[in-house]
Amino acid sequence: MHVLLRTILFISLFGFHIPSQAELIIEITKGVETAVPIAIVPFGWQGEGGRSPLNVSAVIQADLNRSGLFKTLAERDMLTKPTLAEKVRYRNWQALGQEYLVIGKVNEVADKYQVQFQLFDVYKGEQIFGRRFTFSTNEFRRAAHHISDLVYEKLTGKKGVFSTRIAYVTKTTQPNKRKLFKLLVADADGYNPKIIDSSIQPLMSPSWSADGKKIAYVSFKNKRSAIKIQTLASGKRITVAAYKGLNQAPAFSPDGSRLALTLSKDGSPDIYILNLKNRMLLKLTQSFGIDTEPSWSPDGKSIVYTSNRGGKPQLYTVPSTGGRSTRLTFEGDYNARGSFSQDGKSITMVHANQGDYRIAVMDLATRTINVLTAGRDDESPSFSPNGDMVLYASRRGRKHMLSAVSVDGSTQQKLALDSGEDVRQPAWSP
Amino acid sequence: MRINKIVVAFSMSVAILSGCSSTEEKEGSLIEGAQNGVNDASASGISEGSQFSGDQFGGNGLGNDEFGVSNLGPEFRDPANPLSQQTIYFMYDSSQVQQDFIPVIAAHAQYLVSHPAQRIILGGHADERGSAEYNIALGEQRSKSVYRLMKVQGVSDNQLEVVSYGEEKPVADGMDEASWQQNRRVELLYQGQ
Numbered sequence: 233m234h235v236l237l238r239t240i241l242f243i244s245l246f247g248f249h250i251p252s253q254a255e256l257i258i259e260i261t262k263g264v265e266t267a268v269p270i271a272i273v274p275f276g277w278q279g280e281g282g283r284s285p286l287n288v289s290a291v292i293q294a295d296l297n298r299s300g301l302f303k304t305l306a307e308r309d310m311l312t313k314p315t316l317a318e319k320v321r322y323r324n325w326q327a328l329g330q331e332y333l334v335i336g337k338v339n340e341v342a343d344k345y346q347v348q349f350q351l352f353d354v355y356k357g358e359q360i361f362g363r364r365f366t367f368s369t370n371e372f373r374r375a376a377h378h379i380s381d382l383v384y385e386k387l388t389g390k391k392g393v394f395s396t397r398i399a400y401v402t403k404t405t406q407p408n409k410r411k412l413f414k415l416l417v418a419d420a421d422g423y424n425p426k427i428i429d430s431s432i433q434p435l436m437s438p439s440w441s442a443d444g445k446k447i448a449y450v451s452f453k454n455k456r457s458a459i460k461i462q463t464l465a466s467g468k469r470i471t472v473a474a475y476k477g478l479n480q481a482p483a484f485s486p487d488g489s490r491l492a493l494t495l496s497k498d499g500s501p502d503i504y505i506l507n508l509k510n511r512m513l514l515k516l517t518q519s520f521g522i523d524t525e526p527s528w529s530p531d532g533k534s535i536v537y538t539s540n541r542g543g544k545p546q547l548y549t550v551p552s553t554g555g556r557s558t559r560l561t562f563e564g565d566y567n568a569r570g571s572f573s574q575d576g577k578s579i580t581m582v583h584a585n586q587g588d589y590r591i592a593v594m595d596l597a598t599r600t601i602n603v604l605t606a607g608r609d610d611e612s613p614s615f616s617p618n619g620d621m622v623l624y625a626s627r628r629g630r631k632h633m634l635s636a637v638s639v640d641g642s643t644q645q646k647l648a649l650d651s652g653e654d655v656r657q658p659a660w661s662p
Numbered sequence: 663m664r665i666n667k668i669v670v671a672f673s674m675s676v677a678i679l680s681g682c683s684s685t686e687e688k689e690g691s692l693i694e695g696a697q698n699g700v701n702d703a704s705a706s707g708i709s710e711g712s713q714f715s716g717d718q719f720g721g722n723g724l725g726n727d728e729f730g731v732s733n734l735g736p737e738f739r740d741p742a743n744p745l746s747q748q749t750i751y752f753m754y755d756s757s758q759v760q761q762d763f764i765p766v767i768a769a770h771a772q773y774l775v776s777h778p779a780q781r782i783i784l785g786g787h788a789d790e791r792g793s794a795e796y797n798i799a800l801g802e803q804r805s806k807s808v809y810r811l812m813k814v815q816g817v818s819d820n821q822l823e824v825v826s827y828g829e830e831k832p833v834a835d836g837m838d839e840a841s842w843q844q845n846r847r848v849e850l851l852y853q854g855q
Contacts, residue, residue, distance in 0.1 A: 411831075434830035437795055455783075455825055457798075478802050478826065481795040494799065501799040522799040538796050544755070545796055568793040582793045589792050608837060611793050627790075630835045657794065 254402070254651040256422030256634070262644035263300035268387070270296060270332040271305040271325055275347070276315030279340025285369075288338060288347065291376035292383070294421060295394040299384065300643030305330055317350055322357040330354050334383060344368050349379055351386055361386045373423060391618040393660075396420045398623065399428070399438035399447055400634060401657040402649060415449055417464065417661075422647065428462055429469070438659045441484040447659075448472070448482035448491060459493055461508075472506060481525050485532050485552070492516075492526035492535055492552070503537050505552060516550050517557060527571040528552065536560065536570040536579060547581060561594065563601050569612065570594075573619040578639075580613040580622050591624045593639055604637045614660045625656045634658045733854045744769035750808055752846040754789070757803035759811060767808055770850055771815035778818060784808050785849040786826040789842035790835075798828035805848045 272293045277284040289307075296302035307313075311324045315337045325333050336349030348364035363382060367375040374395060381392030402414045413435040418425040429435055433452035440447060448461045458474040459482045473479040477496035484491055491506045498515075503526045505514040517523040519541040526537045534549050539557070541548075547560040547570045561567035566584035573580070576596075583592035583601060588608040594601045604622060613624040619639065626635045632654035634647035649655050737743045748770075750763045759767065774780055786801030805824045812822060834841035 434827060436798070436830065452827070452830075457826075477824070478798060480798055494795070496799070496802055501802065522796065522803065524799045525793060525795045538793065540755075540796075545792070566792060568796045584792070609791050625794075627837065629837070 253416075253425045253427070254404075254649045254653060255425060256400075256418060256647045256655065257650050258298055258422050259646045259648070260298060260300050260643070261635075261646050262642070263303075264642045267301060267303040268332065269305065269330045270302050270334065270383075270387075271310065271328070271330045272296070273310065273313050273315065273333070273335045274307060275335075275349070276337030278337065279345070284338050284372075286372035286376065288336070288372070288376045288379070289334075291373060291421075292334065292380045295377060295380035295392075296384065298421065298645065299392075300638070300645070301388065317352075317359065317362075320352060322352070322354055325352075325354040332360075332387065334379075336379070341366070345372070345375070347375055347379070351383055373419065377419070377421075390620060393616045393618050393620070394420060396617055397444070397661040398634075398647075399440065399449075399657075399659045399661070400655050401435050401438065403632070403654040403656065404651070405653075415447075417447065420660075428464075429460070436657060437481050438657060439483050440659055440661050441488050442486050442662050443488060444662045446484070446488075448484060450480055450482065459491070461491075472508065472511075477501075478524075483527050485528050486530055487532060490552075492528060494524040494526065503535065503550070505535075514554060516552070516554060523548075525569045527569075529572050530574055530576040536572065538568040538570070547579070561601070564592075567592075567601075571614055573615045574617055575619055578619075580615055582611050582613065591622055591637065593622065604639070604641055605635070607635075610635070612657050612659075614658065616660050617662055623658045623660045625658060632656050734852055745773060748850040748852075750804075750848045750850070751843060752804050752848075754842070754846065755792075755800065757800065757807045759807050764811070767811045768815060771812045771817050774812065774817045774821050775815065778821065781821050781823065781853045783823045783825055783849075783851040783853070784812075785851055786824070786828075787831060787833075787845055787847050787849070788829050789845040790829040790832055791842065792829075794829055798826050798830075801826035801828045804846075808848045808850075 272289045275284065275288045293304040297304055305328060309328065314320050314335050320335065331354055333352040333354050334349060336347060339346045344366050346364065346366045350362035351360045353360050377394040380394040384392035397417050397419055399417045402416065404412050406412050410432050412430060412432055414430040415428040415435045415438055416425045417428055428447060429451060431451060431453050433455060436450040438447050438449045445465065446461055446463050448459060451458050451460055457479040458471050459479045460469050460471050462469045472491060473493055473495065475495050475497040478494055478501050480494040482491050482493045489508055491508055493504055493506055494501050495504050500520055500522065502518055502523050503516040505516060516535065519539055521540040523537055523539045526535045528535060533552055535552050536547055536549050538545050539548050544565050545568045547567045548557045549560050550557040564583050564585035568582045570579045570581040578596055579594045581592055581594065582589055583603060589610055590603050590607060591605040591610045591613045592601045592603045607626045609627045611625050613622045615622055621636045621638050623634060623636045626633060634655055636645040738745050740746055744766045747766045750759065750766065774782060784805040786805030788797035788800045802824065805826055809822055809824050832845045834844040
């Protein structure tokens with residue numbers, strides 16, 4: 233099952249148009265055998281022009297297919313294309329082997345749009361769910377993703393993540409042979425890539441605030457590392473740490489008031505908590521070795537981080553207000569870059585045991601480590617907001633790309649730039 | 663005794679330099695969220711009309727990171743001279759300087775002592791395996807190992823700058839030990855005189 237999604241779009245900055253920012257192409261590399269057949273009928277349109285500014289049903293189809301859990305019916309195979317419930321003949325859809333059916337229509341109302349849609353159980357012959365909502369011109373894709381989320385949640389019992397975004401860093405070679413690093417944010421389906429920052433020096437470690445409005449990241453502009461926070465809506469950027477030595481691995485506290493980070497201003501790299509209101513720094517660790525990669529538990533009470541104080545990198549936890557560190561991982565000779573799932577019950581990490589570097593998930597109740605990937609150099613894992621998937625950076629040959637794997641191992645996606653250039657350092661938005 | 667001296671010198675330099683560290687973009691408060699009206703009922707925040715701040719396309723004025731050896735004496739181009747070696751290599755996940763490179767570092771230290779106006783950047787790097795953030799820290803530990811050896815040999819603190827790029831700037835991009843070996847390094851970059 234291969235679903236290729238492409239977009240070519242223009243980014244508008246200061247009114248300039250920059251042609252074709254390279255887009256991420258998402259490919260399902262492994263889907264479940266038992267993908268559920270569902271028909272998404274082209275939505276009706278009532279408004280200016282002959283058709284809707286966006287093919288809403290196509291976006292929903294792509295979303296559901298990308299999840300690996302659904303298999304949508306091709307439009308050409310549909311016998312009828314109803315847009316109203318009274319026109320639905322369940323028998324037609326049963327004959328096509330469909331289990332579920334989505335119909336809908338979009339009406340232009342003044343300068344807004346109103347969409348209504350309904351989800352049917354084809355075999356029971358009844359409506360499961362229906363909804364109507366209003367959105368504005370620039371929210372077409374978002375409206376479609378919202379419908380995907382609702383359908384997904386109704387049918388799987390889990391929140392959809394189609395309305396989320398991902399941050400990532402690309403590395404491209406310019407005509408003058410110099411590398412150019414770009415930090416971007418795109419929709420979860422790869423559309424609408426927007427440049428957050430770019431530099432000929434590395435950009436690293438994007439980290440979302442819990443409200444999804446800000447990104448903290450590391451810039452090496454002027455050769456020294458510094459931690460910046462950019463507000464996405466305004467593009468406003470501030471520097472919050474530019475100490476001598478390392479300024480690394482920022483992570484927003486769940487309430488957004490503090491930033492965990494790594495500084496080496498006093499010698500070896502240690503974990504600090506920066507209060508963003510008064511700029512006070514709290515030093516959390518002070519080992520002689522490397523302490524880095526802090527990540528908050530969802531309740532904000534503890535920090536998981538990487539330390540090589542025992543000789544090799546392992547994960548430790550420490551209370552976020554200060555206190556004793558406790559070693560968390562004992563299995564394998566390399567456990568690094570831990571980050572919590574939203575429910576706080578598991579941690580994803582880079583794991584190696586005398587061999588390749590893979591993405592693993594640790595169940596905190598049982599302390600069992602489950603290796604999810606089979607790459608040689610997989611890194612930078614982060615959970616999807618619903619905890620179903622882990623997004624990470626991987627390599628195929630010399631090429632750097634992103635991948636996503638479901639926590640149960642049943643589905644896998646590859647996210648690569650159509651230009652073939654390197655993409656790394658992914659972070660899934662809340 | 664000697665070690666104490668170094669520690670004192672080092673911590674003094676840290677104090678001085680951290681005093682200088684400043685943030686570039688001071689405008690505005692740290693938390694600027696509240697007044698940013700994204701009047702967005704459904705909140706998940708597709709932001710309208712993103713205006714990016716000025717240094718968006720950065721990369722200006724960074725030419726000075728390309729310090730060649732062109733301004734340096736002919737000894738830097740003589741393969742028989744240890745000064746011609748400007749890269750120190752390391753073992754996997756280690757920041758310990760290997761015996762082979764002690765004379766190389768000593769030669770550079772000697773040169774710096776006799777050229778007190780000369781500055782040098784110690785650029786630490788790691789191979790690409792493992793976590794990028796951990797590798798930045800590892801790269802810094804490597805360049806600090808070289809830094810300490812140079813300090814012991816009398817190089818002045820203001821001649822030395824420690825920088826780490828971790829796995830972000832590999833010189834070889836293969837997925838084999840030969841490439842990884844080349845990437846686990848500290849590069850000695852002389853500033854133009």
